[in-house]
């Protein structure tokens with residue numbers, strides 16, 4: 001009963017009230033509120049959503065007897081479940097939908113209510129407060145508004161927080177750069193690759209004394225942070241971890257003591273499943289306050305590690321490390337979610353190349369480079385020559401590159417827009433037929449951007465030493 005009352009009180013607070021709760025609420029009370037919210041969410045989902053009703057019945061789960069995650073046994077909600085029939089999750093009529101690219105190439109759809117959007121805005125605003133953004137700060141919001149969630153969600157949080165703002169959307173960084181002085185913006189928010197592009201402009205044309213650059217939706221290269229803070233005259237560079245399924249951010253960075261995130265463990269119940277010996281496993285979460293499309297034990301496919309207890313900075317609550325990678329092959333890069341099928345769709349339309357290809361994401365300085373390695377069909381390596389040479393005329397090689405560009409532009413204009421904006425660099429390398437594949441299975445997308453430890457680069461996959469959980473999938 002006390003937990004129910006505390007829950008109702010906590011649902012009504014302002015961003016500043018939430019900050020106080022986060023800092024000072026006794027662990028015993030927050031623990032009871034979380035347990036209460038989890039039970040209520042499971043019962044509500046079982047009562048109102050056809051998906052949960054069927055899934056629980058199939059496993060013999062009686063919702064009224066569920067007290068904690070372990071009572072759900074091996075039940076998890078997967079991204080595929082959401083892709084397959086998102087409306088089967090609905091418990092109430094939705095007000096708004098956002099999409100997120102799925103690994104299968106079909107977008108996931110996540111629905112929210114008007115009150116939920118507002119509540120997420122308050123939570124995000126509280127997170128921003130903890131990160132050092134006050135109501136007096138003037139914010140340029142350059143997160144994408146089209147289809148995806150970050151722009152609108154950030155906008156909600158700025159309204160809840162009372163910041164003066166401009167909802168730019170993901171425009172050419174020069175548009176924001178030109179207006180920083182005019183509107184006296186001191187905080188800029190956008191995707192990391194976009195913020196890097198903005199910083200390159202500032203380095204070239206002159207910078208302004210910003211207070212903070214805040215990124216989300218993809219990883220920020222650690223080597224970029226120091227450089228960005230210097231260019232922007234001492235601004236802090238901070239990150240949030242969120243997704244369209246999470247709605248608000250699960251992870252945020254109120255302190256400088258850890259490179260990972262503090263976790264919002266009152267709106268979500270996070271779990272790490274199938275951990276390896278070092279504790280790294282897949283992040284799973286249950287939404288605790290959503291009633292339009294509650295997600296119970298949702299598998300994010302993101303691999304990380306969590307620590308419980310107080311952070312060294314003194315704030316309570318669990319923390320999580322930066323993501324180590326993904327369980328599947330999707331790579332968040334070049335300003336978007338990229339998956340093997342997308343490249344398959346592009347490259348299969350080019351008759352002059354073989355079906356074998358590999359895309360490697362790397363950093364040159366702070367710049368993201370996408371290396372597309374393809375094989376020229378019918379041009380096997382000549383034993384007498386260097387196997388890296390392709391016996392094609394320069395014109396024929398140029399033609400292949402142009403065809404790939406044209407196909408990518410035709411099928412994925414959003415992605416090629418990011419290339420045009422200079423958010424990443426694209427390099428297409430031609431190899432002789434039959435030279436890319438060294439094992440039975442060719443890893444399609446290789447992410448070499450954030451895995452700097454020397455051990456990580458040994459073996460045939462960048463993940464092989466760091467994520468034993470998926471090691472079996474690499475050479476298999």
Ligand SMILES: [Zn+2]
Pocket residue numbers: 254255256257258262311312313314315
């Ligand atoms: Zn901390």
